[in-house]
Amino acid sequence: MYAVACGADHRGMTDSTPHQHIDRPLRRACDGRMIAGVAEGLAAYLDVDATIVRLGIVALTLMGGAGIPLYAAAWLLVPDECSNESVAQQVIHHHQAA
Numbered sequence: 001m002y003a004v005a006c007g008a009d010h011r012g013m014t015d016s017t018p019h020q021h022i023d024r025p026l027r028r029a030c031d032g033r034m035i036a037g038v039a040e041g042l043a044a045y046l047d048v049d050a051t052i053v054r055l056g057i058v059a060l061t062l063m064g065g066a067g068i069p070l071y072a073a074a075w076l077l078v079p080d081e082c083s084n085e086s087v088a089q090q091v092i093h094h095h096q097a098a
Helices: 002-006 038-046 050-062 067-077 087-097
Strands: none
Touching: 038 050, 038 067, 050 067, 067 087
16 A cells, blocks of 8 residues: 555646746836836736736835835846846946946
8 A cells, every 4th residue: 555655646746846937037127117117027027917016015015114115125126127237236337437
């Protein structure tokens, strides 16, 4: 009986390992953005609808105000897919050039 359980057929079993996002980096979206592309980019990275991410940001904002600083931090630090630079990198490069 034990041999049958150990040698069980695994057909039809699903892989329960979490998805890895190695193939697509986190970027702010150029298309579909409403403000800075943070929600759209995060939704693409997580493979969920952007409305869910936007509702999460609103919920975090209404339940203590964490949504606004998190969104602002993502806007500053997450690179834009159009330019491949974050806003913070653009400011640093502009300041160094001046």
